[in-house]
Amino acid sequence: MEIKITPITPSQDDAICKIIQSVGAEFGAIGEGFGPSDAEVEAMSKHYTLSEKSCYFVASVDGKVMGGCGIAPFNQSEQLCELKKLFLLPESRGLGLGKKLSEHCLAFAKQQGFEQCYLDTLTSMTSAIKLYEHLGFEHLDKPMDGTEHNGCDVWMLKSL
Numbered sequence: 511m512e513i514k515i516t517p518i519t520p521s522q523d524d525a526i527c528k529i530i531q532s533v534g535a536e537f538g539a540i541g542e543g544f545g546p547s548d549a550e551v552e553a554m555s556k557h558y559t560l561s562e563k564s565c566y567f568v569a570s571v572d573g574k575v576m577g578g579c580g581i582a583p584f585n586q587s588e589q590l591c592e593l594k595k596l597f598l599l600p601e602s603r604g605l606g607l608g609k610k611l612s613e614h615c616l617a618f619a620k621q622q623g624f625e626q627c628y629l630d631t632l633t634s635m636t637s638a639i640k641l642y643e644h645l646g647f648e649h650l651d652k653p654m655d656g657t658e659h660n661g662c663d664v665w666m667l668k669s670l
Contacts, residue, residue: 562583
């Protein structure tokens with residue numbers, strides 16, 4: 511089995527869009543206030559660019575796109591970034607892709623000079639929450655000011 515983690519390309523936009531929307535639906539993240547409804551999901555490669563200090567990484571197994579995860583400034587902050595849209599197809603879970611993607615994102619965030627990383631997610635995404643805790647994210651009592659995903663009910667922060 512060959513696992514690759516690479517920055518997204520325009521040719522992967524459709525596959526990632528479908529994964530984000532289908533996995534979002536699996537966990538009830540549908541409609542306003544949830545990441546899968548963000549306009550950027552239609553063309554992730556256009557929204558995550560080095561010039562914006564952001565990147566979306568895609569995980570593929572034996573050439574098939576299995577999911578992705580991104581990093582971007584939080585509210586145009588120079589110090590605070592956000593871990594964004596970690597979504598994996600059901601058949602790829604348990605292969606360590608979530609950890610590999612998250613670690614790629616956090617390493618990229620450090621390279622960009624960010625000092626902290628924020629994320630929001632859903633209580634129903636128990637595997638993701640365990641991963642974030644393992645990576646050193648700590649729970650917050652409320653979302654950070656400026657959070658766009660008011661449908662989320664778990665908020666976490668990590669020092670980089």
